[in-house]
Each structure stands twice: as C-alpha cells, then as structure tokens.
Amino acid sequence: MKNPSPLTRILIPLLLLLLLFLLSSSASQAAPSSLSRGSSLSVGDDSDVLLVSPSKSFSCGFYNVGSNAYAFSIWFSDFANKTVAWTANRDHPVNGHGSKISFREDGGMVLADTDGTVVWSTNTSSTQADRVQLLDTGNLVLKDPSGNILWQSFDSPTDTLLPTQPITKTIQVVSAAAPRSLSSGYYSLYFDNDNVLRLIYDGPEISTGEWRGIMGRRDGGF
The missing domain is CATH 2.90.10.10 (Bulb-type lectin domain)
Structure with missing residues (x-):
C-alpha cells in the first residue's frame, strides 16, 4: 500500500477540523429552551x-x-x-x-x-x-x-388542552374556525355559574348550549 502523499496528509486533518467546526457551529445555533x-x-x-x-x-x-x-x-x-x-x-x-x-x-x-x-x-x-x-x-x-x-x-389555552393542563373557572377553550385554521371558532368549553362544564355554540345567528358535563369544582381542575 502506498504511503499517503504530503498533500493528502495536510488535507485530511483540515477536513476533520472543518467537520468539527461545522458540528460545533450547528450545536451552538440550536434553539434554546x-x-x-x-x-x-x-x-x-x-x-x-x-x-x-x-x-x-x-x-x-x-x-x-x-x-x-x-x-x-x-x-x-x-x-x-x-x-x-x-x-x-x-x-x-x-x-x-x-x-x-x-x-x-x-x-x-x-x-x-x-x-x-x-x-x-x-x-x-x-x-x-x-x-x-x-x-x-x-x-x-x-x-x-x-x-x-x-x-x-x-392559563390561556386556545383550542387545545395538553396532558397535565387543568381547566378551571377562569379558563375557556375555544374551537378553531376550521380545520388547520388558528382563528377562533364558535364552540366554547368552560365552567358555567352552576359549576357545570358546558359546551356552547355561539354563532353569528344563534347561540345555544350543546352539552353539559359532570359537576366540577370551579376553583380547581378535575
């Protein structure tokens, strides 16, 4: 097997250094938490x-x-x-x-x-x-x-509740206007004045209660 040429002996370390630099630069630019x-x-x-x-x-x-x-x-x-x-x-x-x-x-x-x-x-x-x-x-x-x-x-959800996220008397979840839309829609989920979890449709022409859930505490989650 032939010995590497002088140019090869120079290029290989340089390429390795460049690779390490690129990896380090990518890590440093990663988004923080x-x-x-x-x-x-x-x-x-x-x-x-x-x-x-x-x-x-x-x-x-x-x-x-x-x-x-x-x-x-x-x-x-x-x-x-x-x-x-x-x-x-x-x-x-x-x-x-x-x-x-x-x-x-x-x-x-x-x-x-x-x-x-x-x-x-x-x-x-x-x-x-x-x-x-x-x-x-x-x-x-x-x-x-x-x-x-x-x-x-x-404390201010939009249309989604994530695991461990409570729903309390001060929280209202509002549906999206349409699939893949982020704008507010017409359905709201919240605790009413009777401590009942309620789903309400509030559209441009009609507003009506759609569903009533189990009794719950207004000062805490489920």
Missing part, C-alpha cells in the same frame, strides 16, 4: 424558532397562517405539519417582516407588529420575571429568580 431579559426574535430571522423544549417535543416561534401573516405559537416538533397546541395572537396575526416578540428588560414579553403596535402581552411588566422557558409539557412560562411562575400559557 429558555431566554433571558433583553432577548427578541423577529419574523424573517435565520430561524423562526424561538425556543425548543429540553426533550425537543415542543417548539415555539412564528407560525405562518397566511400570506405575510404570522402567529406566535407553540407546536409539536415531531409532526411534519407542525401541529399547533397554543397561539398567543390567534385572531390578530402580525406581518411577515419586522414584527417581533421581545422579552423586555422590565420583565414583560410583548408581540409587536411591523409598525410597533403591541398585539399581545404577558402583562408582567415591573415584575421579577427574569427568564422565559418552554417546558416539556408544552407550557410556556415566565419565572422569577426563585423559580416561581409569574405567567404561563397553560
């Missing part, structure tokens, strides 16, 4: 994924809902069609370029459209919120330095 104050992401960045849960089961970022229209959402990472589990601005999509989600220095997280108009907020300004985390449960949370949850997406 948490953000600190001052972080932001704009529509049209290199990656529209803002956060990925530690197990990589859920992703959070900008979800395309139409021509030049985006929603800030959480979706199942493993599904090819990115099945959405939660949306912040389901009825108020933002424009495709220049819109931004920001975790501000004052502890608030806001979604602003291209012109700077705030279309959604966690209302946590002037709090001790110091990090945003996407948990393996699919829950997006804002925590203080002690780990206390100051805001969570589980």
Whole structure:
C-alpha cells in the first residue's frame, strides 16, 4: 500500500477540523429552551424558532397562517405539519417582516407588529420575571429568580388542552374556525355559574348550549 502523499496528509486533518467546526457551529445555533431579559426574535430571522423544549417535543416561534401573516405559537416538533397546541395572537396575526416578540428588560414579553403596535402581552411588566422557558409539557412560562411562575400559557389555552393542563373557572377553550385554521371558532368549553362544564355554540345567528358535563369544582381542575 502506498504511503499517503504530503498533500493528502495536510488535507485530511483540515477536513476533520472543518467537520468539527461545522458540528460545533450547528450545536451552538440550536434553539434554546429558555431566554433571558433583553432577548427578541423577529419574523424573517435565520430561524423562526424561538425556543425548543429540553426533550425537543415542543417548539415555539412564528407560525405562518397566511400570506405575510404570522402567529406566535407553540407546536409539536415531531409532526411534519407542525401541529399547533397554543397561539398567543390567534385572531390578530402580525406581518411577515419586522414584527417581533421581545422579552423586555422590565420583565414583560410583548408581540409587536411591523409598525410597533403591541398585539399581545404577558402583562408582567415591573415584575421579577427574569427568564422565559418552554417546558416539556408544552407550557410556556415566565419565572422569577426563585423559580416561581409569574405567567404561563397553560392559563390561556386556545383550542387545545395538553396532558397535565387543568381547566378551571377562569379558563375557556375555544374551537378553531376550521380545520388547520388558528382563528377562533364558535364552540366554547368552560365552567358555567352552576359549576357545570358546558359546551356552547355561539354563532353569528344563534347561540345555544350543546352539552353539559359532570359537576366540577370551579376553583380547581378535575
């Protein structure tokens, strides 16, 4: 067997170094599971994924809902069609370029459209919120330095309840307007004033009760 040429002896180490660099660069650019104050992401960045849960089961970022229209959402990472589990601005999509989600220095997280108009907020300004985390449960949370949850997406579901997510007296689940649509539909699931879980159809021409569930506590889950 012939000995490798001097050029081969030089190229092989260089190629190995390049491969290691590319792998390291890819790992460093992977989406984090948490953000600190001052972080932001704009529509049209290199990656529209803002956060990925530690197990990589859920992703959070900008979800395309139409021509030049985006929603800030959480979706199942493993599904090819990115099945959405939660949306912040389901009825108020933002424009495709220049819109931004920001975790501000004052502890608030806001979604602003291209012109700077705030279309959604966690209302946590002037709090001790110091990090945003996407948990393996699919829950997006804002925590203080002690780990206390100051805001969570589980408290404001859209059309989906995930495992471990409770439904309480302050929570209302609203159906999507159509298959693969994120906009609000006409069916609502919630506890009524009699502590009964009720499914209501509230359409443009008629509003009616469709179903009544078992008695439950309004101050807690099932």
